[in-house]
Amino acid sequence: MNEKLNLILSNAKSDIAAATSVKELNDVKVKYQGKNGEVTKLMQGMRDIPKEDRPAFGKLVNDLRTAIDECYDAREVELKDLELQQTFLNEAVDVTLPSKKREVGSLHPLTLVKNELIDAFIGMGFEIFEGPEIEEDYYNFKMLNIPEDHPARDMQDTFYVNENILLRTQTSAGQVRVMLDKKPPIKILSPGKVYRSDDDASHSPMFHQMEGLVVDKNITLCDLKGTLDEFCKIMFGKDAKTRLRPSYFPFTEPSVEVDVSCSECHGKGCKLCKGTGWIEILGAGIVNKKVLEGCGIDSEVYSGYAFGMGIERIAILKYKIPDIRLFFENDVRFLKQFK
Secondary structure, eight states: OHHHHHHHHHHHHHHHHHOOSHHHHHHHHHHHHSTTOHHHHHHHGGGGSOGGGHHHHHHHHHHHHHHHHHHHHHHHHHHHHHHHHHHHHHTOOOTTSOOOOOOOOOOOHHHHHHHHHHHHHHTTTOEEOOOOSEEEHHHHTGGGTOOTTOTHHHHTOOOBSSSSEEEOSOTHHHHHHHHHHOOSOEEEEEEEEEEOSOOBTTBOSEEEEEEEEEEETTOOHHHHHHHHHHHHHHHHOTTOOEEEEEEEETTEEEEEEEEEEOTTTTTSOOTTTTTSSEEEEEEEEEEOHHHHHHTTOOTTTOEEEEEEEEHHHHHHHHHTOSOGGGGGSOOHHHHGGGO
16 A cells, blocks of 8 residues: 555656646646545545554555645745746846837817917907807807898708707807897807818818907997907918908898908919918908897997808918818828927
8 A cells, every 4th residue: 555655646746847837737736636636536445444444544645645735835836936937038128128109299280270369369358158069040040130041041051950950050159149148248259160061172061160249339340350450460470461352241231351461472462362462361240230139239329240260261371281171180190290
């Protein structure tokens, strides 16, 4: 019996020494001390041994188990240490290599221009009002003197949720909301996204507008001209000049298109301004009396002016960008230029 026990111990030591990983070592342990292991079978065979010999036999088997455990524990420490060293080698980091650079972001060019516009008008005493992008037909069209059968609706073809709810075509809807809720004097700037069914190099189905509204006593076209002169000087330089041309908008009367002197040729004529020396930048006019009266403002006492511009158009002129779609393509090469 002692020879058998010694043979099992010798084989176990050989198998433990031959194990090259903790997993292989565990397999060895199962081979000898698992449910069907050799040492376990010895204990199960104790029933066939005379009672008087069982204590001595049990002690021998326990000594065998202890000897195998000691060998196992010692080898486990060695293998875990080897595996840890190998992990360190595999995951080694060369601290002398240059680190990965993290790109520093910057504001989008439209945001830069929007902030610059807001700063310019806040400096002239305007307050900011932002209305909802999903708007009612009542505020977006009817209250701006554009009834259902008005041809101006075709100029602002947009996206309808239903016959009364739409994505706003202009931030002028926010001006109506202000006039309904607040008594004059009113001096607000309304920036935000607007939506129209356009899509080409100079138009986008979603773009940004910024509209201004001033309502007070004795407001004239001269006040509008003075405000826009100052704005253009802030945005395009002290030498910038403006001119007003007659136009038509349902919500202003009289209405004007506003041009700024070309910043490229300074009015001499070039490709950018198509040889005219002027570039159209926005529409404006004196608030139509029907709009004032519809908002509960006495048009015999108060008057006002309004203007609206596309932020993309201002950015295109300021940065000489050839295609409006570049603003929305998220090309990092394009955006990096504005850091």
